Amino acid sequence: MTKRRLMSTGAAALFLAAAAGAWAGEPRWKQHAINGRSEFEAAGVFDVDNDGKLDIVCGDTWYQGPSWAPHHVRDVVRQGTYYNDFATFPLDVNGDGQADYLTVSYFGKDVGWVENPGKSGGPWAYHQVDVPGPSETAAMVDLTGDGVPDLLPNTVNVVAWYEVVPTPGSKAVTLKKHDFGAAAAGHGVGSGDVNGDGRVDLLTPKGWFEAPAEPSRQPWAWHADWNLGATGIQILARDVDGDGLADLVYGNGHDYGLFWMKQGRSAGGEATWTKGTIDAAVASVHTLLWAELDGDGQANELISGKRVYAHEIEPGATDGSLLAWYAFDRGSKSWVKHVIYQGDPAKDAPAKADQRLALRDFPAGTAGTGLQVTAVDIDGDGDLDLVCPGKSGLYLFENLGSKP
Numbered sequence: 255m256t257k258r259r260l261m262s263t264g265a266a267a268l269f270l271a272a273a274a275g276a277w278a279g280e281p282r283w284k285q286h287a288i289n290g291r292s293e294f295e296a297a298g299v300f301d302v303d304n305d306g307k308l309d310i311v312c313g314d315t316w317y318q319g320p321s322w323a324p325h326h327v328r329d330v331v332r333q334g335t336y337y338n339d340f341a342t343f344p345l346d347v348n349g350d351g352q353a354d355y356l357t358v359s360y361f362g363k364d365v366g367w368v369e370n371p372g373k374s375g376g377p378w379a380y381h382q383v384d385v386p387g388p389s390e391t392a393a394m395v396d397l398t399g400d401g402v403p404d405l406l407p408n409t410v411n412v413v414a415w416y417e418v419v420p421t422p423g424s425k426a427v428t429l430k431k432h433d434f435g436a437a438a439a440g441h442g443v444g445s446g447d448v449n450g451d452g453r454v455d456l457l458t459p460k461g462w463f464e465a466p467a468e469p470s471r472q473p474w475a476w477h478a479d480w481n482l483g484a485t486g487i488q489i490l491a492r493d494v495d496g497d498g499l500a501d502l503v504y505g506n507g508h509d510y511g512l513f514w515m516k517q518g519r520s521a522g523g524e525a526t527w528t529k530g531t532i533d534a535a536v537a538s539v540h541t542l543l544w545a546e547l548d549g550d551g552q553a554n555e556l557i558s559g560k561r562v563y564a565h566e567i568e569p570g571a572t573d574g575s576l577l578a579w580y581a582f583d584r585g586s587k588s589w590v591k592h593v594i595y596q597g598d599p600a601k602d603a604p605a606k607a608d609q610r611l612a613l614r615d616f617p618a619g620t621a622g623t624g625l626q627v628t629a630v631d632i633d634g635d636g637d638l639d640l641v642c643p644g645k646s647g648l649y650l651f652e653n654l655g656s657k658p
Contacts, residue, residue: 281547281637282654283594285621288322289315290647291613293335295561295624296391297643298342299632300353302370308632310641311355312648313339319632327378328368333361335563335611335645340625341392343405345418347381349425356429358389358407365389365407365416365429383429387411391540391625393488395445397454398469405429406456408443408487412436413458417470430470434463438476441484441507446491448477448500448517457489457502480515480527484508486540486558487625494582502527505539505558509569512539512558512580514589532580532589536560537570545629545638547579549656556580557629559595562622562646563615566607572600572615575622577642577651594640594651595621612645620646 294313302309302316310317315324331338338359345367347354352370366382386409394403397415405416413434418427434456444457453465456474459482466472482489486505494501494514502515512533518526540561546553559577560570575597581590600615612620624644632639633652640651 280592280656281549282656283640284652284654285595285619286650286652287619288312288317288641288648288650289324290618290649292643292648293613293645294330294337294339294643294648295645296340296342296357296626297624297628297641297648298344298355298626299628299630299641300344300355302353304352304372308630310648310650311342311344312643313337317648328380331361334608335566336360338362340389341407342626343392343394343403345427346425347427349421349427351425356392356394356405358392358405358409360388360390363387363389365392365405367429383416384431386414386431386433390441391487393443393445395454395488397445397456397465399453399465406443406445406488408441409439410441411439413439413443413456413463415456432470434474438463442482442487442489442504444485444487444489444491444504446489446500446502448491450498450500455491457491459483459485459489462491479525482515486542488542490542490544490556492544492554495587496584499525503532503542503556505536505542507540507561508538508564510534510537512536512542532556533558533578533591536576536578537573538562538564538568539623540564540625541623541627543627543629545579547629547638547653548581549637554581555592557627557640559623559627561624562620562644563610563612566610571610572603574599575616575620575644575646577621577623577627577640597621613647616646621649621651622646 297312307319341358343356344353352372364385369379389407389409392407397404416429438458440459442459448455456463461478463474484507489504491500499517505512515527538561542558547555577595597620603615622644628641629638637653
């Protein structure tokens with residue numbers, strides 16, 4: 255089939271997905287600037303005002319779809335070039351029929367939820383749930399197997415997760431903390447069925463906690479199977495190559511590289527892990543998620559890319575930004591890279607970190623993964639679009655479907 259090469263042409267330009275060996279279901283993308291001046295790195299997508307249309311909540315603002323008119327939510331504290339708002343996940347916490355959202359913070363060290371005022375139009379109130387430590391974003395993962403996603407923050411000083419528990423006699427929910435201690439904590443956290451028993455295990459850069467039959471009540475066994483370093487969020491476990499064993503996929507959060515670890519078996523039947531490279535050229539990988547992008551009905555496309563100025567000074571900090579998806583070709587046993595967006599580098603960035611600012615150093619329209627990418631059918635046309643916040647702006651990548 256025809257190979258295509260993608261080039262960036264601006265914030266509202268059309269981007270053709272690029273890859274060697276592209277197939278008929280490969281989508282095309284159109285970039286829309288929701289707010290090209292936003293510096294918040296987390297964004298959630300849900301119906302804020304119950305009008306049946308999806309909206310975007312990012313930092314201090316919610317953007318009303320489909321016009322994306324901005325409305326103030328709350329004031330968020332700025333700490334250097336970071337805002338103390340590191341995740342946005344919709345959940346009707348108080349059971350009033352309005353979508354609230356869960357959030358975590360790094361500098362505030364807390365986990366909490368922000369209350370949607372509903373039709374009253376009043377202020378959005380923040381409710382603190384816990385103060386576990388600095389959280390560099392989070393994920394929603396069903397760790398109990400009850401069909402309800404739970405909150406899994408990357409609290410770098412401790413491993414903890416928060417079970418979403420129904421309140422008896424009410425439509426409200428509470429967040430029940432499960433604390434796994436500090437020994438396995440690090441930069442990165444994740445999930446997936448490592449041992450193939452049908453349960454979702456909890457992964458850290460230092461190994462994994464095995465989910466028991468009753469995850470909310472029984473102890474989780476610890477397995478120190480690997481040491482991955484400073485990873486992104488999430489670390490993902492999945493059978494990539496089709497051999498019946500779950501492999502790992504993870505990124506290097508503050509250096510170059512997107513990697514996978516193939517699971518095998520030793521002569522004695524013990525798990526072995528062999529490292530491979532998915533993309534050596536991408537830096538500051540913080541966000542990874544699986545999604546169904548090519549129309550084959552399988553959510554086996556890996557979405558990732560570069561977090562713009564994860565730190566202002568680190569390997570690859572001034573490289574051009576990247577948003578891409580990757581597919582494993584089981585025939586050639588290799589990964590194929592499909593570029594959605596390739597940005598230009600920050601050519602004239604100041605030498606000192608405290609003088610660098612993404613909105614000034616990178617070209618206008620630069621998009622990255624920030625700390626949270628959402629894959630969602632935001633326009634209701636039957637395919638998944640991507641919402642990408644970051645220090646260089648808040649962008650929507652509209653999926654235009656495959657080329658006729």
